[in-house]
Amino acid sequence: MSDVADLAAELDGIELSTDRALLKQKSRDFYWYSPILKAQLDGKSAELIARPKDETEVLRVLAACRARRVPVTVRGGGTGNYGQCVPLEGGVLLDMTAMSAPIALKDGVVEVEAGAKMIDLDLWCRERGWELKLWPSTKRTATIGGFVAGGGAGVGGIAHGTMRERGNLIGARVATMQDPPRVLDLEGLAANPVNRTYGTTGVLTRIRVPLAPAQAWRDVAIAFPDFVPASRFALDLAFSDGIPKKMCGVFDSQLPPFFKGLADAVPAGHALVLAMVTPAGLGALAELAAEHGGRIVAEQDAVAAERDPDATPFYEYCWNHTTLQVLKKDRGVSYLQCRFPFEDTLKAVEAVRIPFRDEVWMHTECVRFGGRTTMSALPVIRWRSAERLYEIIRAFEAAGIGIANPHVLTIEEGSGYRRVPGDQLGFKRMADPLGLLNPGKMRDFTIEEHAA
Numbered sequence: 001m002s003d004v005a006d007l008a009a010e011l012d013g014i015e016l017s018t019d020r021a022l023l024k025q026k027s028r029d030f031y032w033y034s035p036i037l038k039a040q041l042d043g044k045s046a047e048l049i050a051r052p053k054d055e056t057e058v059l060r061v062l063a064a065c066r067a068r069r070v071p072v073t074v075r076g077g078g079t080g081n082y083g084q085c086v087p088l089e090g091g092v093l094l095d096m097t098a099m100s101a102p103i104a105l106k107d108g109v110v111e112v113e114a115g116a117k118m119i120d121l122d123l124w125c126r127e128r129g130w131e132l133k134l135w136p137s138t139k140r141t142a143t144i145g146g147f148v149a150g151g152g153a154g155v156g157g158i159a160h161g162t163m164r165e166r167g168n169l170i171g172a173r174v175a176t177m178q179d180p181p182r183v184l185d186l187e188g189l190a191a192n193p194v195n196r197t198y199g200t201t202g203v204l205t206r207i208r209v210p211l212a213p214a215q216a217w218r219d220v221a222i223a224f225p226d227f228v229p230a231s232r233f234a235l236d237l238a239f240s241d242g243i244p245k246k247m248c249g250v251f252d253s254q255l256p257p258f259f260k261g262l263a264d265a266v267p268a269g270h271a272l273v274l275a276m277v278t279p280a281g282l283g284a285l286a287e288l289a290a291e292h293g294g295r296i297v298a299e300q301d302a303v304a305a306e307r308d309p310d311a312t313p314f315y316e317y318c319w320n321h322t323t324l325q326v327l328k329k330d331r332g333v334s335y336l337q338c339r340f341p342f343e344d345t346l347k348a349v350e351a352v353r354i355p356f357r358d359e360v361w362m363h364t365e366c367v368r369f370g371g372r373t374t375m376s377a378l379p380v381i382r383w384r385s386a387e388r389l390y391e392i393i394r395a396f397e398a399a400g401i402g403i404a405n406p407h408v409l410t411i412e413e414g415s416g417y418r419r420v421p422g423d424q425l426g427f428k429r430m431a432d433p434l435g436l437l438n439p440g441k442m443r444d445f446t447i448e449e450h451a452a
Contacts, residue, residue, distance in 0.1 A: 076146030114145025
């Protein structure tokens, strides 16, 4: 982008930066979990950061960039794993974190600016008797807009499914790259084209999501002699409708030693289950664990732990934080994203866990998809090569296991079973006809002649 100075002058009054260190920092997410993406994305950077404080400033940035054919990549907390906020073609990085105010809470629905941190939003809702239904393991740093645009699965999935389920995203306000840019207010299914599309189909400025009544969640760690009884317990817990729960993850015996706050509590060679239940469910949880040969080895106030900067809420050992906990000590690993079949779930788990025992460290999460309960997985993979990774993927697929490949850049290749229904491609052609929003991340998009 040769006219950074001219563009910056036109955007006078908006918070801007061309600081090289900040540009490098803000142009990254956790793509480096994947050696494949690391090789592709290292060194990619925006040339100008814009941090708007309201929708008016967002539209000013988009209008100026459209006029100059400058790409725009949107960023929230930068906690994604697929290079969503890495600018492939330079341009402007739109940092949404200054737009973080709750707007309204009515009838169990919160409207909030897209740059709000999910931990702050949840606290604000809790003060009013509500809580978020879903959040990622990066809750303490992720933004609500980033979660909708690039994540959509995590804690709460055992009860509420993922963000792709009808009703989990009530609506959104979205700024387009039309001529001139405008703000669309999308409701219900009309918001699907901006759900998990990496900011390629519009800039999320406000989000509306449903809430759940606030609960005093307890984190519980349960040790099992082996992964199989741990998994059976987890699925039994998932199907135990009388036990209110928010999370249930299962970890093979290779993983607990990497969990700094829990390693000493888990006997060597044991598998681990981490769950979140209400105080009223603790007794039934303990009974169920004992029936499967499990023993509670740690417990804490989940809400208090996430508010304490020196504590670790148990969800920060779950979902893709599991990979991060291992990477802190061993940089020779990566991961996969999988969904096991609804029928014979544990048979499918064992079909891949046993033959790859030394290089696939199994980690599953109980979750609902389309009203049915199964296990999703984010196993830690001992990295050998890209060729070996794809051998493992083929073996998983042969066992009937769905893959959402986290080692690719584009929505189409990476979504798999996580793809949100809707015409994302058609919406992008309407909202971003010049292909300036996060270019390179939607494989099937091409600029049509009449738009060029």
